Amino acid sequence: MDGPPEEPAMPGQPPLTALSVAASPARASLIANSHLRCEAMGIDPVRGAEGAPHGRSELSLALQRNERLCSHAAPVMEMLFEQIVDSQSMVLLTDAAGTVLHAIGDNAFLSRAARVTLQPGANWSEAVQGTNAIGTALIEEVPTLIHADEHYVRSNQFLTCSAAPILDPRGNILGVLDVSGDQRGYHQHTMALVKMSARMIENHWLADDHRQALRLHFHPRPDFIGTLVEGIVAVSPEGRIVGANRGAMELTGLSGAALRAHTLSTLMGLEIGALVDRFRHPLGQPLAVTLPDGRRFHLQARFNWPVWTASPLASATADPPFEPTLSPLPSARATGREAPVADLPSRPAQRSTTTPTSPGLQALHSGDAQIATVVDKIRRVLDRDIPILLLGETGTGKEVFARAIHQDSRRAQQPFVAVNCASIPETLIEAELFGYEEGAFTGARRRGAVGKIVQAHGGTLFLDEIGDMPLSLQAHLLRVLQERQVMPLGGSRAVPVDVNVVCATHRNLREMIQAQTFREDLYYRLNGLALKLPPLRERSDLPTLVERLLNQLAPENTPRLSAPVRRLFQHYSWPGNVRQLHNVLRTACVMAGPGQEVLPEHLPDDFVEEARQALQAAGHRLVAAETSASTVSTEPPAALPLHTLTHQTIRQAVAQCEGNISLAARRLGVSRNTVYRALRSSHDVDTSQ
Ligand SMILES: Nc1ncnc2c1ncn2[C@@H]1O[C@H](COP(=O)(O)OP(=O)(O)OP(=O)(O)O)[C@@H](O)[C@H]1O
Numbered sequence: 001m002d003g004p005p006e007e008p009a010m011p012g013q014p015p016l017t018a019l020s021v022a023a024s025p026a027r028a029s030l031i032a033n034s035h036l037r038c039e040a041m042g043i044d045p046v047r048g049a050e051g052a053p054h055g056r057s058e059l060s061l062a063l064q065r066n067e068r069l070c071s072h073a074a075p076v077m078e079m080l081f082e083q084i085v086d087s088q089s090m091v092l093l094t095d096a097a098g099t100v101l102h103a104i105g106d107n108a109f110l111s112r113a114a115r116v117t118l119q120p121g122a123n124w125s126e127a128v129q130g131t132n133a134i135g136t137a138l139i140e141e142v143p144t145l146i147h148a149d150e151h152y153v154r155s156n157q158f159l160t161c162s163a164a165p166i167l168d169p170r171g172n173i174l175g176v177l178d179v180s181g182d183q184r185g186y187h188q189h190t191m192a193l194v195k196m197s198a199r200m201i202e203n204h205w206l207a208d209d210h211r212q213a214l215r216l217h218f219h220p221r222p223d224f225i226g227t228l229v230e231g232i233v234a235v236s237p238e239g240r241i242v243g244a245n246r247g248a249m250e251l252t253g254l255s256g257a258a259l260r261a262h263t264l265s266t267l268m269g270l271e272i273g274a275l276v277d278r279f280r281h282p283l284g285q286p287l288a289v290t291l292p293d294g295r296r297f298h299l300q301a302r303f304n305w306p307v308w309t310a311s312p313l314a315s316a317t318a319d320p321p322f323e324p325t326l327s328p329l330p331s332a333r334a335t336g337r338e339a340p341v342a343d344l345p346s347r348p349a350q351r352s353t354t355t356p357t358s359p360g361l362q363a364l365h366s367g368d369a370q371i372a373t374v375v376d377k378i379r380r381v382l383d384r385d386i387p388i389l390l391l392g393e394t395g396t397g398k399e400v401f402a403r404a405i406h407q408d409s410r411r412a413q414q415p416f417v418a419v420n421c422a423s424i425p426e427t428l429i430e431a432e433l434f435g436y437e438e439g440a441f442t443g444a445r446r447r448g449a450v451g452k453i454v455q456a457h458g459g460t461l462f463l464d465e466i467g468d469m470p471l472s473l474q475a476h477l478l479r480v481l482q483e484r485q486v487m488p489l490g491g492s493r494a495v496p497v498d499v500n501v502v503c504a505t506h507r508n509l510r511e512m513i514q515a516q517t518f519r520e521d522l523y524y525r526l527n528g529l530a531l532k533l534p535p536l537r538e539r540s541d542l543p544t545l546v547e548r549l550l551n552q553l554a555p556e557n558t559p560r561l562s563a564p565v566r567r568l569f570q571h572y573s574w575p576g577n578v579r580q581l582h583n584v585l586r587t588a589c590v591m592a593g594p595g596q597e598v599l600p601e602h603l604p605d606d607f608v609e610e611a612r613q614a615l616q617a618a619g620h621r622l623v624a625a626e627t628s629a630s631t632v633s634t635e636p637p638a639a640l641p642l643h644t645l646t647h648q649t650i651r652q653a654v655a656q657c658e659g660n661i662s663l664a665a666r667r668l669g670v671s672r673n674t675v676y677r678a679l680r681s682s683h684d685v686d687t688s689q
Pocket residue numbers: 364392393394395396397398399400401464504506549578579580582671
């Protein structure tokens with residue numbers, strides 16, 4: 001590290017000591033504890049911890065993983081920066097591990113900050129940077145101010161940093177929002193701004209998670225409803241509390257888990273039908289409610305009108321719980337009643353109209369016989385507690401199918417939780433899946449964390465890349481699935497869970513069983529019905545798929561493909577499958593412009609080059625001549641197997657990207673794993689020859 005960056009003069013600003021910032025016993029003890037942790041970790045206050053900042057590829061992976069967080073946070077960060085512009089400071093967003101995802105700030109200050117690696121890609125966990133607002137907020141899980149010499153590492157002591165953790169509706173940390181600036185410019189209001197902004201992101205997240213749910217906005221004072229300090233809870237059609245914001249937890253004094261154990265009637269003494277009736281009028285006056293512990297609030301209900309008012313509403317005194325006709329039927333278990341069999345065939349179509357972001361199975365039909373068979377088979381086992389195993393190459397739509405299965409199941413109003421077993425480090429996957437209790441292992445969060453399996457309770461757990469699940473954890477997963485209860489790490493009490501499991505993998509699990517890298521008993525537990533999604537090159541519905549994707553990408557003025565582009569598409573091998581098609585079309589829509597015809601020059605250069613090579617290899621000289629007379633060879637084509645063509649394409653892309661695997665993967669629209677696999681298998685072939 002370069003040492004502390006020089007401090008330009010800040011006129012009229014007397015230096016502030018840490019003492020003059022905010023001296024409370026709680027803050028002093030938080031900082032003292034953090035310093036003790038740094039000492040215990042052996043961090044050198046002069047040189048900082050060992051370890052280089054992440055490279056670009058790690059950053060792009062972190063950005064991919066946190067795409068949703070970034071999109072919710074970006075407008076809030078802009079707004080926050082407006083408030084602090086020209087104050088020698090910057091706004092930062094990190095993920096839950098402390099890796100900086102995004103930073104905006106004054107140019108001069110950004111370069112000073114970069115000298116201590118306070119920049120995207122760098123990790124600001126306590127273990128790397130010692131006591132600092134981001135890292136310490138992640139450990140303490142509370143908004144944290146670290147000022148000047150409270151920073152453990154000396155070169156960071158020119159900073160004053162105010163950070164607030166961002167929590168999801170289940171109380172898990174998504175990341176941290178932070179404002180860092182020159183310590184001489186400290187302002188006591190900064191922390192309040194950061195806390196409010198983090199809350200805005202959390203509220204957006206909650207609303208996005210529960211777009212179709214009924215949402216209750218409440219506060220002890222009616223005029224505070226609609227402000228950032230209000231409580232919000234989301235309620236399912238059966239009247240269960242399914243999500244809550246931080247305000248709701250603070251106002252009710254209940255944790256997220258305790259709130260979710262409630263129904264509307266046990267928490268507030270209300271029936272859902274009566275509530276919808278009452279708030280039919282958007283300007284309905286707030287309703288006064290009293291919780292079982294005597295706390296009193298005023299509340300307003302907000303809901304999606306067409307969905308929630310489509311059927312005659314149950315009144316406050318009516319017996320059956322309210323069932324909006326356009327949303328999924330509540331589970332038989334939840335209502336204690338069996339859903340009428342006659343209702344079942346019409347359910348998928350109804351749902352696809354209410355949830356455009358996650359269409360049901362019906363929407364996946366596009367004329368291909370293999371896909372039609374897969375959809376048909378899924379429909380037969382839906383809601384019968386038969387685990388589905390989706391097989392297929394990367395980008396064939398395994399997750400899209402898993403979401404559609406959830407969407408069409410009776411669990412649709414409950415959580416859909418996806419876990420990618422390949423992208424979580426082996427050391428973390430156990431904690432991620434099963435959760436852990438306070439102090440279960442070094443670095444564990446203070447209050448423990450709920451695992452993904454428990455998060456999916458009542459809904460669907462999607463285990464993507466199950467073939468990458470470490471062997472050591474397979475037995476644990478099997479036990480959970482068989483016993484239907486989870487014991488968090490370090491815990492002593494098992495938590496009952498009811499989840500529908502859908503798994504996916506591109507690997508050959510049978511071969512893995514032979515090689516003793518996958519447990520046979522787990523394979524049979526997960527594989528109630530194995531379904532193979534065809535690669536795009538084997539599908540007969542490319543034109544329909546293209547039309548649908550173009551419609552999704554540009555619904556107003558949908559561009560159309562020119563004949564040369566259609567031919568390129570038809571003869572290309574699509575190693576990245578539908579994901580790659582989607583990426584190519586997204587670029588094409590932007591390049592061609594609204595309502596225009598997409599020509600080859602509107603497609604990414606590397607794609608066109610590879611597609612033309614594929615044309616040549618497939619022997620379509622005539623077609624290739626039409627799309628580009630100059631680049632087409634007149635040599636007769638060599639008949640190559642498809643997988644060889646795919647690997648050639650991937651190798652060429654890597655070579656064009658000068659060995660940058662992440663860039664090549666992005667351009668091809670495939671995962672980095674796919675590129676590595678292709679390179680590995682090419683290498684195997686080469687060396688065996
Ligand atoms: N039927 C489909 N209709 C529209 N888009 C689709 C469809 N199938 C896949 N996609 C697109 O392809 C992308 C990749 O799909 P998905 O993540 O489901 O693939 P996957 O098989 O799970 O890939 P991986 O094995 O790499 O995780 C999606 O984000 C979506 O844009």
